[in-house]
Amino acid sequence: MKQIQLGNGAIALGAIAAGVKVVTGYPGTPSTEVLQTVAKYNKDKSINVEWSTNEKAALEVAAGASYCGLRTMVTMKQVGLNVASDPLMSLIYIGIKGGMVVLVADDPGPISSQTEQDTRHFAEYANLPVLDPSSPEEAYEMTKYAFDLSERVGLPVIVRPTTKVCHASAPIESDAPRYEYTLEGFVKDPKWCIFPPLAYRRHVEIERQQTEISAEFDKISFNRIEGSGTLGIAAGGVTYAIARDVIDELGLDVTLLKVGAAFPAPEGLETEFIKKANAILVLEELDAVIENQLFHVAGKKHLSLMIQGKHNGFVPSAGELKYDTVRSLIAGFAGVQLPKSEAALPSDLKLPARPPVLCAGCPHRASFYAVKLAAKKSGKKAVYCGDIGCYTLGNAKPLETTDTCLCMGGGITVAQGIAKAEPDTLPFAFVGDSTFFASGMTGIANAVYNNNKITVIILDNSTTAMTGHQPHPGIGKTMMDTQSEKISIEAVVRALNVKFVERCNPLELDKAVDTVKRAYESDGVSVVIFESPCIALVKPDKACEIVDCIGCMRCVKEIGCPAIYIEDGKAKINDTLCTGCGLCKQVCKAKRIH
Amino acid sequence: MDILISGVGGQGTILASKILACAMMLDGHNARTGETIGMSQRGGCVVSHVRSDANSPYIPLGKADMLLSFELCEGARNLPFLKKGGVAVINTAKITPLTVALGASTYDEDAIRAAITARSDAHFIDANAAAAEIGSVKAVNTLLVGAACGLGLLDIRRESILEAIRMNVAPKFHELNERAFAAGEALVRK
Numbered sequence: 045m046k047q048i049q050l051g052n053g054a055i056a057l058g059a060i061a062a063g064v065k066v067v068t069g070y071p072g073t074p075s076t077e078v079l080q081t082v083a084k085y086n087k088d089k090s091i092n093v094e095w096s097t098n099e100k101a102a103l104e105v106a107a108g109a110s111y112c113g114l115r116t117m118v119t120m121k122q123v124g125l126n127v128a129s130d131p132l133m134s135l136i137y138i139g140i141k142g143g144m145v146v147l148v149a150d151d152p153g154p155i156s157s158q159t160e161q162d163t164r165h166f167a168e169y170a171n172l173p174v175l176d177p178s179s180p181e182e183a184y185e186m187t188k189y190a191f192d193l194s195e196r197v198g199l200p201v202i203v204r205p206t207t208k209v210c211h212a213s214a215p216i217e218s219d220a221p222r223y224e225y226t227l228e229g230f231v232k233d234p235k236w237c238i239f240p241p242l243a244y245r246r247h248v249e250i251e252r253q254q255t256e257i258s259a260e261f262d263k264i265s266f267n268r269i270e271g272s273g274t275l276g277i278a279a280g281g282v283t284y285a286i287a288r289d290v291i292d293e294l295g296l297d298v299t300l301l302k303v304g305a306a307f308p309a310p311e312g313l314e315t316e317f318i319k320k321a322n323a324i325l326v327l328e329e330l331d332a333v334i335e336n337q338l339f340h341v342a343g344k345k346h347l348s349l350m351i352q353g354k355h356n357g358f359v360p361s362a363g364e365l366k367y368d369t370v371r372s373l374i375a376g377f378a379g380v381q382l383p384k385s386e387a388a389l390p391s392d393l394k395l396p397a398r399p400p401v402l403c404a405g406c407p408h409r410a411s412f413y414a415v416k417l418a419a420k421k422s423g424k425k426a427v428y429c430g431d432i433g434c435y436t437l438g439n440a441k442p443l444e445t446t447d448t449c450l451c452m453g454g455g456i457t458v459a460q461g462i463a464k465a466e467p468d469t470l471p472f473a474f475v476g477d478s479t480f481f482a483s484g485m486t487g488i489a490n491a492v493y494n495n496n497k498i499t500v501i502i503l504d505n506s507t508t509a510m511t512g513h514q515p516h517p518g519i520g521k522t523m524m525d526t527q528s529e530k531i532s533i534e535a536v537v538r539a540l541n542v543k544f545v546e547r548c549n550p551l552e553l554d555k556a557v558d559t560v561k562r563a564y565e566s567d568g569v570s571v572v573i574f575e576s577p578c579i580a581l582v583k584p585d586k587a588c589e590i591v592d593c594i595g596c597m598r599c600v601k602e603i604g605c606p607a608i609y610i611e612d613g614k615a616k617i618n619d620t621l622c623t624g625c626g627l628c629k630q631v632c633k634a635k636r637i638h
Numbered sequence: 639m640d641i642l643i644s645g646v647g648g649q650g651t652i653l654a655s656k657i658l659a660c661a662m663m664l665d666g667h668n669a670r671t672g673e674t675i676g677m678s679q680r681g682g683c684v685v686s687h688v689r690s691d692a693n694s695p696y697i698p699l700g701k702a703d704m705l706l707s708f709e710l711c712e713g714a715r716n717l718p719f720l721k722k723g724g725v726a727v728i729n730t731a732k733i734t735p736l737t738v739a740l741g742a743s744t745y746d747e748d749a750i751r752a753a754i755t756a757r758s759d760a761h762f763i764d765a766n767a768a769a770a771e772i773g774s775v776k777a778v779n780t781l782l783v784g785a786a787c788g789l790g791l792l793d794i795r796r797e798s799i800l801e802a803i804r805m806n807v808a809p810k811f812h813e814l815n816e817r818a819f820a821a822g823e824a825l826v827r828k
Contacts, residue, residue, distance in 0.1 A: 046663065047660075047805075048656055048659045048660045048663060048669065048671070050673070073675065073676040074675065074676060077675075155676055156676035179670075179693070179695075180670070207676075208672060208695065208696065211672065211673045211674070211675050211676075212670060212671060212672045212673070212695035212696075213655075213656070213659060213670060213671045213672075213673065213695075214668075214669065214670045214671075214695075215663045215668070215669060282694070282695075285693040285694045285695075286693075286694040286696070288693045288694075289692055289693045289694045289698075293698075366696065367694060367696050367697075367698040367699075368698060368699050371698065385699065385700060386722070388699075388700070388717045388718035388720070388757060389714065389717055389718065389753055389757075390749075390753055390756075393714065393746075393749055393750070393753050394743065394744055394746065394749075395711050395714055395715050395743075395750070396711055396734070396735050396737055396738050396743040396744060396745045397735065397737045397742065397743045398646065398681070398682055398683050398711075398712075398735040398737070399682060399735075399737070400647070400681060400682035401681045401682070401735075401736055403648075403681060441740060441742075442740065512675075600739045600740060601740070604736050604739075604740065605736075606681050606735070606736045608739060609734040609738065609739050610738070610739050615739075618733070618734075620766075620775060621733075
C-alpha cells in the first residue's frame with residue numbers, strides 16, 4: 045500500500061525492503077526522520093535500531109555488523125559526517141561484507157546547519173560511490189540499489205539527499221516484501237585489521253574499482269539524457285526536478301543530463317552529453333561537482349565546451365536554488381524573455397519579523413537569564429560559549445547569551461581557549477544533555493586535566509529537543525522500546541574530577557543565580573547542571589495572568605518570552621502559548637504577574 | 639492543483655498538508671508536499687507546499703491556486719505564491735512575534751488584511767475560536783482543511799479528505815477531527 049511519506053521515510057522504507065538489519069545514527073536536521081521511520085515500521089523488532097551517542101559511534105557499530113554480513117545503514121546530517129569521517133576513511137580500505145548505506149543529508153541554504161558542505165565532494169575525496177536523489181520516489185529506489193551496489197563492490201555507499209528531498213513527501217510503497225538472506229557471521233581473516241601493507245594493496249584495488257563503478261553509472265537509470273536540442277542543461281538532486289518543470293513550463297527544446305549517481309562520474313554519459321550540446325548550463329546546489337566533472341571529461345577527451353555555471357559566476361555559488369532562481373537562470377541561458385512579474389505585496393506593507401525563538405516556557409530561557417544575572421555580579425567580562433541545539437537561540441535579543449557557536453561539543457573547549465588567551469574574563473560554556481554525551485565529556489576532561497578554569501552550564505531538558513525529541517543515554521529509553529539504566533550526568537562529571545558540581549532547577553531564579561555565582565567563584569573547573577524538562581515533554585501548568593500591568597516593559601526586555609505581547613502599552617499573556625513556568629513572575633518587580 | 643499552507647511553527651500545518659496530499663493520492667493524483675522542518679519549528683515562519691502532478695515539490699511564485707494560512711500576517715507574507723485573484727483562506731488568529739514586543743517590528747492588522755483582500759479572493763475566519771467551540775484548539779488544522787474544502791474550489795473529493803483524516807489521525811481523535819472538518823466547512827458557507 046502506498047502512503048504519503050517524507051523523502052526520509054522513503055529512504056527508511058527502501059532500506060527495510062532491501063533487508064537492512066542494523067540501523068544506527070545520530071539525530072541531525074534534515075536526516076533525523078530516516079532512523080525514526082525505520083523504528084516505526086519495526087513492530088516485530090527484526091531490525092536493530094539505535095540512536096548512537098554520536099556519528100562516529102554509529103558508523104563503527106554498523107561496520108561491525110556489516111563485517112558479519114548484515115545489511116546496515118548509518119544516518120546523519122552533513123556535519124555529522126565530519127565526526128564519522130575517521131572510521132569511514134579507514135573502513136573504505138577495510139571494506140565491508142553486508143551491504144552498508146551511509147545516509148548523509150546535505151542542507152543547501154543552509155536552513156538548519158552550520159555549513160553548506162557538499163557530501164558529493166566528500167565521496168570523491170573518499171573514493172566512495174554517492175547517490176543524489178531528486179525526489180522521495182527516487183530516494184526509495186536509490187536506497188534499495190545502494191545496498192545491492194555496496195555488497196557487490198564491498199564498499200559503503202553514500203546516499204546523499206538534500207533538505208528538499210528529505211522534507212518533501214510523496215506516495216511511497218510502505219509494505220514491500222523484504223529481501224531475505226541468512227547471517228554468515230564474523231569470519232576471522234587478517235583482512236579486518238588495517239595495517240600499512242594491507243592499506244597499500246587495498247588502495248590499488250579501490251582505484252581500479254572506480255572505473256568499473258563509473259561504467260555502471262553510465263548505464264543506470266538514475267543517470268540519463270532526456271530530450272534533444274543543442275542547448276544542454278545538466279542538473280542533479282532536487283534541482284533536476286525543478287529544471288524539468290521549468291523546461292516543460294517554458295516549452296524549451298533542450299538536452300537535459302540528469303546526474304543522480306554523482307561519483308564516480310558517469311564519464312561515458314557526460315561525454316555523449318558534451319558532444320550533443322553547443323552550450324551547457326549546469327544547475328546544482330552547493331559545490332560545482334557535476335560542472336567539474338564535465339570540465340574534466342572534456343579535458344580528457346579533447347572536447348571543447350562552453351559552460352555557464354558556478355565557476356563563471358552565472359549560477360550562485362551558495363544557497364538554495366529555488367524554482368524562481370532556476371527559472372530565471374534557464375530563461376537567461378536559453379534567451380527567453382520572462383514576463384515581468386507584478387509585485388504581490390504593496391511596497392509599503394511592513395510585516396513583522398518572526399525569527400525562531402526559544403519556546404514560551406523553555407527552561408533554557410531561565411538558565412540563560414540566571415547565568416547572565418550571576419555574571420553581572422562578578423564585574424568581569426563574561427564570554428558565553430554556546431553549542432548546537434535549541435539553546436543556540438540564546439544568542440537572540442534580549443538574552444544575548446551565546447557569543448560563540450562552532451560545532452557539537454565545541455563550546456566547552458572554545459571557552460578554554462578564551463580562558464587561556466584572556467585570563468581575566470569569565471568564560472561560560474553551555475552544553476545540552478544529548479550534546480554532553482555526544483562530544484561534551486572529552487572537553488570537560490581536557491579542562492580538568494589542563495587546569496583550564498571555566499564554568500560549564502549543562503542544560504539538561506531530558507531530551508534531544510532541536511531535532512524533535514530523541515532519547516539519549518541520560519534518558520535510557522531506546523529505539524527498541526526498552527529501558528536501559530540512565531547514565532547520570534552528575535556522576536559522569538564527578539568521575540571526571542570536577543570538584544564543584546551542582547544540580548539546580550533554573551526556574552527557581554534566585555537559587556539558580558546563587559548556584560552559578562558560587563560555581564564561578566569556586567577553584568578550578570565548575571559545572572552547574574540545570575535540570576528542567578523540555579515543555580514538549582510535560583503538561584503545561586495553568587497560564588500566568590497579568591493584573592494591572594504598570595507598563596514598565598521589564599518582563600519583555602529582560603526575558604523575551606513569546607507568550608508575552610504588548611497591547612495599549614500593557615503586557616498581556618497569550619494563554620495558548622504560556623506554560624505557566626513562572627519566570628516572568630520572578631522578573632516582574634511590580635508583582636503584577638500571578 | 640497547488641495549495642500553499644502557511645503558519646507559525648507548532649500550529650500543526652504539517653498534518654494539514656499531509657491530509658491534503660493523502661487525499662490527492664486517494665483521488666489518483668501524483669501528490670507531493672514540501673515541508674519546513676527544523677529550526678523554524680521554534681515559533682518561526684513555516685510553509686507547506688502541497689501539489690498534484692508536478693515534479694518539484696515547491697510551488698513557483700504566483701502559481702498557488704489556494705493559500706491556506708493558519709495565522710494572519712503569515713498569510714500576507716506568503717501572498718507572492720498565490721496566483722492573481724486566487725483563493726486565500728486566512729485564520730484571523732494572531733500570533734504576535736517577540737520582535738513586536740521588543741519594538742523591532744510592527745504588526746499592522748488593518749494593512750495586512752487590506753493587502754490580502756486586494757490581491758486575492760479572501761476568506762477571513764476565526765478558526766481558533768471555532769476550534770475551541772467544538773472542544774479543542776488543537777483541531778484548528780483539520781478545521782482549516784474543512785474551510786479550504788468547504789468553498790468547493792479544491793479539485794479533491796470530500797470523501798477522500800475524510801478518509802485521509804482517518805488515515806493520518808489517531809483513532810481516538812477521529813470523531814473530534816471529523817467535527818472540526820465539518821465546522822470548517824460550515825464557517826465558509828455562512
